[in-house]
Amino acid sequence: MCRVLEESATSKALRQTFGKFATGVAVVTARDHQRRLIGMTINSFCSISLNPALVSWCVNRAALSYMDFANCTDFTITVLAANQREIADRFARRGGNKFEGITDDGVGSPAIAGGCAVFCCDSYNRILLGDHMMLIGKVNHFEQYNREPLIFTQGELVEYVRTNESFRRASGLCAG
Numbered sequence: 001m002c003r004v005l006e007e008s009a010t011s012k013a014l015r016q017t018f019g020k021f022a023t024g025v026a027v028v029t030a031r032d033h034q035r036r037l038i039g040m041t042i043n044s045f046c047s048i049s050l051n052p053a054l055v056s057w058c059v060n061r062a063a064l065s066y067m068d069f070a071n072c073t074d075f076t077i078t079v080l081a082a083n084q085r086e087i088a089d090r091f092a093r094r095g096g097n098k099f100e101g102i103t104d105d106g107v108g109s110p111a112i113a114g115g116c117a118v119f120c121c122d123s124y125n126r127i128l129l130g131d132h133m134m135l136i137g138k139v140n141h142f143e144q145y146n147r148e149p150l151i152f153t154q155g156e157l158v159e160y161v162r163t164n165e166s167f168r169r170a171s172g173l174c175a176g
């Protein structure tokens with residue numbers, strides 16, 4: 001009993017310590033074998049390679065959609081913008097219909113409108129790592145938009161602010 005408590009305290013501390021590393025926030029969408037939409041909020045997105053264009057993210061094996069993501073042939077990652085907290089919260093919920101109001105043309109998996117960037121990927125590889133599976137995608141299409149990203153750090157969603165730029169402007173260091 002004590003051992004279990006000890007382990008869970010260690011995991012909590014490790015999770016908090018991981019949280020010192022600030023990340024962006026994304027929503028990954030795909031289709032299950034019946035072509036139903038699946039999606040979840042992630043912060044494990046990582047760019048891997050330019051040539052070929054590869055990205056990765058990790059899915060928790062305890063997620064309801066784990067098996068569906070593990071078997072999907074393609075997925076779409078939308079990097080969320082600073083004003084998309086509601087979307088981040090909605091797609092972080094366990095199960096349920098997360099796609100109300102999301103435009104879906106029925107082809108591939110939908111990007112979330114209003115994001116900072118979109119990566120459409122074909123599944124390239126998957127690696128079981130501890131309690132997660134790493135999914136590697138080959139990017140077949142990408143787009144970026146002129147919006148600031150949503151940030152996740154220390155268990156909180158926060159807005160990105162260009163303090164250096166505003167500081168420079170405020171203190172007159174930027175001529176013209």
Ligand SMILES: Cc1cc2nc3c(=O)[nH]c(=O)nc-3n(C[C@H](O)[C@H](O)[C@H](O)COP(=O)(O)O)c2cc1C
Nearest residue numbers: 040041042043044059060063064065092093094095
């Ligand atoms: C900011 C944030 C980042 C997250 N990152 C991940 C992640 O990278 N991988 C993951 O499996 N779950 C991640 N989650 C948790 C999932 O979004 C959450 O477990 C979701 O309920 C899974 O959906 P499902 O159980 O309906 O499949 C994250 C949640 C938040 C709020």
